[in-house]
Amino acid sequence: MRRCKSKIIVPLLASLALLSACGQNTETDMDSQLAAVELPNGMTVKEQIEARQGHLKKIGKAFKSISDQLKADSPDLARIQAAAALVPKEAEGMADWFPEGTGSESGVKTDALPVIWKNKSDFNDKVLAMQEAAAGLDTVAQSGDVATIATAFQATGGKCKDCHDKYREDD
Amino acid sequence: MTTEPARILVWDGAVRLVHWLMVALVPLLWWTAEQGYMDWHKRLGLTMFGLVLFRLLWGLFGSWTARFAPMMRRIGSLSSYLGKLRRREPGATFGHSPLAVLSVFALLIVLVAQVTTGLFSVDVDGLESGPLAIMVSFETGRQFAEVHEFNFNLLAALIVLHIVAIAIYRFVLKEKLVGAMVTGRRSRSDFSEAHLPDNRPRKYTMMIAALLSVACVIVISN
Numbered sequence: 001m002r003r004c005k006s007k008i009i010v011p012l013l014a015s016l017a018l019l020s021a022c023g024q025n026t027e028t029d030m031d032s033q034l035a036a037v038e039l040p041n042g043m044t045v046k047e048q049i050e051a052r053q054g055h056l057k058k059i060g061k062a063f064k065s066i067s068d069q070l071k072a073d074s075p076d077l078a079r080i081q082a083a084a085a086l087v088p089k090e091a092e093g094m095a096d097w098f099p100e101g102t103g104s105e106s107g108v109k110t111d112a113l114p115v116i117w118k119n120k121s122d123f124n125d126k127v128l129a130m131q132e133a134a135a136g137l138d139t140v141a142q143s144g145d146v147a148t149i150a151t152a153f154q155a156t157g158g159k160c161k162d163c164h165d166k167y168r169e170d171d
Numbered sequence: 172m173t174t175e176p177a178r179i180l181v182w183d184g185a186v187r188l189v190h191w192l193m194v195a196l197v198p199l200l201w202w203t204a205e206q207g208y209m210d211w212h213k214r215l216g217l218t219m220f221g222l223v224l225f226r227l228l229w230g231l232f233g234s235w236t237a238r239f240a241p242m243m244r245r246i247g248s249l250s251s252y253l254g255k256l257r258r259r260e261p262g263a264t265f266g267h268s269p270l271a272v273l274s275v276f277a278l279l280i281v282l283v284a285q286v287t288t289g290l291f292s293v294d295v296d297g298l299e300s301g302p303l304a305i306m307v308s309f310e311t312g313r314q315f316a317e318v319h320e321f322n323f324n325l326l327a328a329l330i331v332l333h334i335v336a337i338a339i340y341r342f343v344l345k346e347k348l349v350g351a352m353v354t355g356r357r358s359r360s361d362f363s364e365a366h367l368p369d370n371r372p373r374k375y376t377m378m379i380a381a382l383l384s385v386a387c388v389i390v391i392s393n
Contacts, residue, residue, distance in 0.1 A: 060295060
């Protein structure tokens with residue numbers, strides 16, 4: 001009786017597994033085709049999306065360490081300065097991180113909204129405003145006055161949000 | 172000659188105040204998070220933290236219907252209570268019914284998880300963070316935020332279940348439960364027991380628990 005059951009079940013499971021594997025393959029094939037498209041800058045779509053996410057995560061990390069220090073009773077100026085210096089470097093060339101085809105239509109997971117490519121010049125203006133604010137934050141941080149740093153930090157954060165509110169999928 | 176008071180205290184003032192403040196805070200916390208009013212979200216979240224902490228202390232030292240130990244003992248009669256429910260004759264329970272005990276514990280566990288993860292959460296931009304997020308890395312803080320967001324759905328589901336249960340008691344089982352959570356009292360004759368436990372809250376214990384909770388909130392927020 002037991003043998004009989006397994007005789008039916010094994011091929012059934014095997015064919016089911018095969019079927020689902022087929023379904024997955026066709027889907028990922030299409031996605032990976034778009035993701036593998038080479039961009040004019042030499043990167044693939046997937047590489048470009050992952051590269052910009054990497055930069056933005058590093059900026060987030062730097063912002064957290066600045067915000068941690070600003071909240072602390074005695075802020076560690078050296079850590080603020082190191083983080084503030086990192087932000088403009090990580091944000092360099094940001095406007096070029098978003099070539100056509102690097103939206104969610106590529107199948108790569110991204111929160112970048114299609115509206116970016118409809119308003120590319122407004123998007124680029126906002127990126128530039130953020131880069132300027134970040135450069136200002138860096139300058140102020142190296143001067144060493146915590147109250148001024150806090151103001152510049154707020155301003156830079158505001159410039160990030162200007163773009164994120166409009167061009168990023170709600171988190 | 173002594174006469175039984177017609178209406179007796181079921182839910183003490185602390186239980187009711189905490190309950191209704193939570194009712195007000197949950198939607199406000201959800202709304203401030205959705206709108207990105209993070210300063211208010213943090214203030215209200217710390218208030219919620221204080222309320223949850225107080226409720227846990229009150230579960231240890233509070234009045235009889237507020238305490239966890241008698242609630243745990245009630246779980247023992249869960250199956251007989253479910254039988255009564257099936258016959259649609261639950262009768263009034265002094266305090267939490269065995270089923271309500273499970274609901275209270277689930278709600279409290281989810282609330283504890285919610286306020287704790289909130290303390291360590293970091294937003295995706297690294298710009299906003301909970302008062303204890305300084306102790307964790309950006310990546311860990313992001314994970315706390317993910318759990319915070321997911322756990323809210325559990326909280327919302329339990330709240331819906333809570334409201335549906337109250338509606339079922341009201342309309343199917345003809346048991347009105349909301350009134351007692353407002354006034355604290357029910358008619359003595361609603362309860363079939365000859366002797367009910369002493370349910371008086373101790374005033375000084377209440378003050379100490381409240382002070383301790385406020386002190387904890389102040390320490391965390393600084």
